Amino acid sequence: MNDTPDTPNANLPRLRGHHLICLTSFKGEGYDEPFVSNLFAVTHRLEDEGACIVVEGLDDVCVACPWLDVSGRCSEPKSGEDEIRRIDALALSLLETAPGDILALNVLRPLVGSPTVAETWRRSACDGCEWETVCGPRWVDLLGGDAG
Numbered sequence: 001m002n003d004t005p006d007t008p009n010a011n012l013p014r015l016r017g018h019h020l021i022c023l024t025s026f027k028g029e030g031y032d033e034p035f036v037s038n039l040f041a042v043t044h045r046l047e048d049e050g051a052c053i054v055v056e057g058l059d060d061v062c063v064a065c066p067w068l069d070v071s072g073r074c075s076e077p078k079s080g081e082d083e084i085r086r087i088d089a090l091a092l093s094l095l096e097t098a099p100g101d102i103l104a105l106n107v108l109r110p111l112v113g114s115p116t117v118a119e120t121w122r123r124s125a126c127d128g129c130e131w132e133t134v135c136g137p138r139w140v141d142l143l144g145g146d147a148g
C-alpha cells in the first residue's frame with residue numbers, strides 16, 4: 001500500500017502483527033522516553049482514526065525503538081528478529097488478518113479480548129517477555145484467573 005498524505009489512509013497507524021495485540025495492554029511503559037512518547041502518539045492515532053494498517057516488519061512503533069538496528073531489524077536481546085517475526089505471524093494467524101489489511105479498532109479489540117486468542121497468545125508468545133508483568137494482570141482478567 002502506498003498512501004501519500006493526500007490519501008484517506010495516510011494517517012492510519014501502521015502496525016505489525018504482535019503490536020496489534022501488545023498495544024492493547026499499553027499503559028505508559030517502554031524502553032525509554034522517546035519510545036514511550038511515540039507509543040502514546042501511535043495509540044492516540046489509533047483511537048482517533050479508529051483503524052490501523054497491518055504491515056509486515058518494522059512499523060510505526062519500531063521507528064522510535066532503541067532496539068531497531070540500522071538495517072531495520074529488531075535487535076532486542078530477549079527476542080530479536082526471528083522471535084519477533086514468529087510472534088508477528090502467530091498474531092496475524094490468530095486475528096485472521098494479513099499485511100495490507102485495514103483493521104478497525106472495533107473489530108480488533110473484541111478479537112484480542114476473546115478467550116481463544118488471549119489464551120493462545122498468553123501461552124505461546126508472552127513467556128520470557130520483559131513486559132509480562134505489565135500485561136499479565138490483563139490476561140488473568142480475560143482468562144478468569146487461568147493465565148498460566
Ligand code: SF4
Nearest residue numbers: 062065067068074076
Ligand atoms: S523491540 Fe523490536 S519489535 Fe519491539 S518495537 Fe523495538 S524493534 Fe520493534
